[in-house]
Amino acid sequence: MRTTTLTDERCHPVDFDDTPDEAAYRARVRAALAEHADELVHLDAGEEAADPREQEQALRRTQRVLAEAGLVGVAWAAEHGGQGGSLAQQAIVGQELARARVPSLINHIGIGMCGPTVIAHGTPEQHERYLARLLRADDVWCQLFSEPASGSDLAALRTTAVRDGEDWVVNGQKVWTTLAHVADFGILLARTDPGRPKHAGLTMFVLDMHAPGVTVRPLRQMGGQSDFNEVFLDDVRIPDGERLGEPGEGWRVALTTLLNERVAVGGGGNDLGLSVEALARLAADRLPGLPADRQVLARQALGRAAVAALANRYTGYRRLTAISQGGLPGPEASAGKLAGTAAAKLVADAGVRLLGDDAVFAVGPGDDDAGRWQRNQAWLPGIAIAGGTDEVLRNIVGERVLGLPPEPREDKHRPFHATGSRA
């Protein structure tokens, strides 16, 4: 309706469409997914296979097929087994996998968190040994950080690693360890020097999950599923060559992992498994059948949820733009997880209002609407805790982004053994 020459001449105007290169790449990805469709697992969100063991094998196969098609580790450097592609290409693969109803890669923790940590702090030998197998899901990885007495206060962890000749001997307990029950390796944060202040006495290792002394016990979550585990470590020997980074540098190494975790969980405007598109489909099915007064309330809940989900999605696009222009993922990713959690709650709430009594009486774990949205509800409290509690994320944003002073941390500079915590 009016001239746009001003915009046309500008560098980098806003554009949500694929560039010609991106469109060509998307077409290649789509063709590859179609070609291998028979070899891939396809699941709707919230759907689960009946036999977990069978599902694990199928998911490992799926990731291997995708890796061989060049669709895993898209933005990793070629020297690390990746495709040397862009983050935009990686995002395109994610979108196309979702479109093809291929579930999250089984090694998502390895790809999102452990792998980047090994890349940043590992030796060339470690790169060689682990990264290509990780991308193919030949080895599945987990992250052994949280402990019964140190969740948000991770640096207060008590698992010890004591040097013994060429090995370290590890004793302690980890908890809330996603995928430990299927993992082949994990990155393990342990205390190697209790005489130093808590952050300075930590060291990171690669742990062979099949080593003697490693015991994994699944934890059942409130929704009934078992994604998390307890891991008991009794005189587990780790060769010194499996150390990641220098002794005493474990906290710095862990920050790499945590930063990647926030980006993986909330950085890109992730819907945390509660998709507004699924809500829209539910609304189209259910809303017309509700009594008029209930329709009004359901419409308001739907509108509120959609707005929050869109705000989160478009904020994710801004972060992806910043990262793809060379910006480092920063504490803003913590804000993304906070907003994503809040949006997910609104989406689930709207789903419940649409379902009414069915949200309570679902007999589930079938793949019907009611069962799925009931599981969604039981998943929500965990979203606000796993991968950084809302409270810790607010501290990170408040201190690193807004520049507000930290709370006094009276144990921060004292030797760990003098803080009343027992390693």
Added chain:
Amino acid sequence: MNFDLDTDQLDAAAGARQFFDGEAGPARARAALEGGPLAPGRPALAGIGFLGITVPEAAGGAGGSVLDLAVVAEQAGAVLAGPSLVTAARAAVLLADQPDLAAALADGSRAFCVVDGDHPALDAVGADTFLALVDGDLVVGGGDVVTGQPMDATRGLGVVTLTGTRVLVPDAAERWARARDVAVVALAAEDLGTAARAVEVGVGYAREREAFGRAIGSYQAVKHALVDAWVGVEQLRSLVWWAAWAADAAPGELPLAAASAGAFAAETLERAAETCIQVHGGTGFTWEHDAHLYWRRAKVDRLLLGDTAEHQDVVAGLVLAGALS
């Protein structure tokens, strides 16, 4: 994909910030409550070209995009400037094929006000040319303005009785709807600026003010309230940019994006302004402090051009009609 301002827009934001810091501010907004003039006022806004950002170059405007305007509107909102860029944005759409009137909008020789029935109209105070939709036609004319006790004097609210109107564009319902969506985006952009400033003021105080031996911003109760307000501001920024971009580049997305931005803006600004007051404690609810001026803007804007519930209902209707599929 690229979702960020371009360098021209970043430059425009910096320039606008400098202009508005010199020409307006909370002290002027407070004075307006006691009968003082609007700041910067129409002549100054016209002089720097901000009333014609989206007016075509042929009519003496800058021929810019709605996103160009939103970037400037954010800076206007930060200092509670008046009159609004909302009316300028809306009138520019309504006057798209009226070069003489569009030129008068851009150069400030006419003072426009857009009227929605008997709702209090934005920028009615001092207006001499009124636009309205009557029986599906866009009309222009004069008007009698009744002002009340203003909650936020910078908004120039008045109830308008149209006088001596003539039809400017027959069957203009579609154009009217687009103009209203663009106005909602501009309002959300101003609210973004106000909310960001309210959070900034609150954060600044929380870093300095001490209680129980340390800065109050170190306490999680205070810190977390400010973080929630800030996260809201950054989420709102995304909706405003998306909606402003859509106005020109993807008009089919504009109704969803504008209603989303409008719904989110009202709640975000309210939370930011209320948090700003709460963090300031006893100082925060004095006449002398600026906090209540941001709060006044929040309390007025949340009812302009549709409240949150109306916007959410629009979003729900569009989602049910397949806007996300």
